[in-house]
């Protein structure tokens with residue numbers, strides 16, 4: 001099958017040719033005809049097989065054939081993503097696939113000032129790609145409405161319906177119009193989550209290219225048993241021994257990611273970290289540096305496990321195994337994308353053996369067990385010290401956090417001033433200290449001023 005057989009609008013075909021896409025991938029050829037008919041769909045296909053285009057192309061086609069003014073402070077299509085980086089990437093895919101069409105796309109996520117987003121959304125946008133938290137903030141501030149949404153997409157749908165997101169998602173679903181097309185996509189969809197999806201979908205067509213949780217083809221999957229304390233030495237050796245173009249190294253914690261970077265730097269190996277304790281600016285810079293090949297090693301928490309598409313990732317290294325098997329599928333799916341090959345190496349400590357078992361059970365793949373390298377003992381003995389923590393590695397405050405802190409300080413100073421004023425007036429014969437003091441007490445005690453009280457305590461304590 002060719003893209004021309006799918007009946008997509010000419011400007012879309014032109015954009016695909018410009019991207020040098022040959023023919024549609026299986027998920028694209030199966031999902032696009034269903035979506036062009038306006039039906040709901042739950043699409044399951046391995047990582048790196050073009051699910052983004054599977055939902056973007058028919059939607060762009062819909063806008064090309066049904067032009068309408070963008071709803072003020074609203075959108076015609078809403079795409080939700082679990083991470084900011086993925087939201088930005090999806091928006092970029094729409095721009096690429098729709099480069100010969102006239103439409104607007106906005107991306108909204110937290111960690112950056114909200115005002116710019118409020119201004120951008122004032123005019124409305126055809127397509128909005130968002131993370132749920134910031135989307136709800138915008139809705140709560142009456143800066144945005146989703147009542148005109150025609151197409152609703154959940155990318156990484158199983159994660160979006162998992163515990164961390166289900167409450168915001170339910171709120172969002174209530175605010176969407178009843179009449180809409182729903183598109184859910186992921187490489188994994190555990191049974192219990194699929195049942196939950198039925199709440200949001202209307203008579204959906206299920207397209208499953210491979211059984212859910214099938215790992216990407218062409219990934220060589222290996223595991224090495226090693227003590228947790230000796231993993232860093234193994235990592236340094238692996239990086240030196242393997243022919244790495246670009247590698248993503250996953251750790252279980254944010255602190256762990258920073259630690260790995262410092263040990264690598266101590267050994268003279270350049271790496272950057274990306275995780276939730278970094279400011280958005282640091283996160284963006286790290287991913288950009290990795291995308292453009294300025295750094296070959298990106299150390300990440302699961303923040304980078306889903307959806308992120310960086311070409312040329314030759315290796316994924318699990319410094320620690322994820323305790324949820326589906327997450328393994330997504331992590332190793334950062335390599336071997338769009339027909340490429342890749343290697344996934346997992347370091348398995350004793351207490352992680354049950355995770356390995358669960359992964360093998362879920363993916364129905366047995367990992368190749370690779371012994372420790374010959375010079376391993378020596379590498380452990382001579383492990384270079386970690387580089388000292390640099391200022392840039394410490395958490396930078398986001399503009400919002402800075403603003404919040406400044407607001408707290410301002411309130412504290414105002415209160416101090418007010419208290420000083422009260423004290424001075426109390427010593428004056430015509431002092432009006434009493435009412436003011438009473439007023440102050442009442443404000444402190446009031447429920448709505450709880451934040452005020454908190455701010456005073458917090459800032460006062462510094």
Ligand SMILES: Nc1ncnc2c1ncn2[C@@H]1O[C@H](COP(=O)(O)OP(=O)(O)OP(=O)(O)O)[C@@H](O)[C@H]1O
Nearest residue numbers: 021022023024025047048049050051052307309338
């Ligand atoms: N028909 C196609 N021909 C060639 N390349 C394609 C085609 N469709 C998509 N691609 C490329 O394949 C890569 C992976 O696509 P995409 O990110 O949409 O995968 P995905 O299925 O969403 O993966 P994940 O499950 O990891 O999110 C992208 O670089 C994209 O440009």
Ligand SMILES: [Mg+2]
Nearest residue numbers: 051052155307
């Ligand atoms: Mg994807």
